[in-house]
Amino acid sequence: MTRDRIESAVRLLILLAIGTMAGAAAFTHVHDLSVAHGQPHWIGWANAVAVELMAIYLGLEIRARRRNGRPVGFVGVLLIAFALLSLAAQVAEAEPSVWGWIVAAVPSLAFLALVKVVLSSAPATAPAPEPNQPQADRYGEPERAEPVPPADVMPPASVSVLPPRGVVQPDRRQVVGIIR
Template structure:
């Protein structure tokens, strides 16, 4: 079986389990809400809120892991909404151990499937430092050659004009210009 065919089969299985588990979970949450005095439309609103919130939180958890952000609150909320869905399914079951197990199967299968799919994040190389140039992660580092040393002309070619004094001396006023009783401001030419 080729990898493409295997991926297609996995997608069909994912959609089938997701559809059936979602239908069972939506129905159980709706029926439990209606049985406890909520109108039908609020029962469906509860079902949508509980089930889609669990799916959204799973996707948010994956996005936060990829971005290397904290996942504690999102993971706690995911567990809470998954347990709420599971509790609704078990509450609608026949009050026996086997009734509870059979009622929990769709929700547990869906949760396991979501966990497998969401934990299968693609491997990404670490992001480069912001001030570093983008390079291929697997390239060997190349040695950096120092720049060539400047070539000085021979002494016979050097100019005979006097060189400028250093910059710090060039900005000072000549001696005797500044009166001794005035504060001297260095760096200002008058």
């Protein structure tokens, strides 16, 4: 097994361990808070499943939308809302002290950190070339210009006002007045 594969496997195991434990703590806090505020036991679990799995689903949805070039704004807002709901449940179940709140917030913060790391590891698209660079410079290989006709052969009048193809790049928006 190569070093990269071993590191990937270890990273996956750590991700699963942290995700499982953070999820278990978050499920329990949401359940206990729901039950403490009058919901039947099974509805407490339903609330926990809805809040925690919705956050996981939304993280996966953001990744899929980015991969397909679709907007992620609304889904991102929903992810933040469900993560904050989970965080609020955890803090509400904590001992009423600064350390109690910090310790209770760890599962949600760990989950948010994992989501951020996983979502930011998506392959990046290549940066767009600068618009003021000639196309030949962008790709390292110059384009071949069409051969210039001999001086004694006169092109038709309608063509004579345009430079030969290949001399002016069609995507150079800074050059005004050249239409092909």
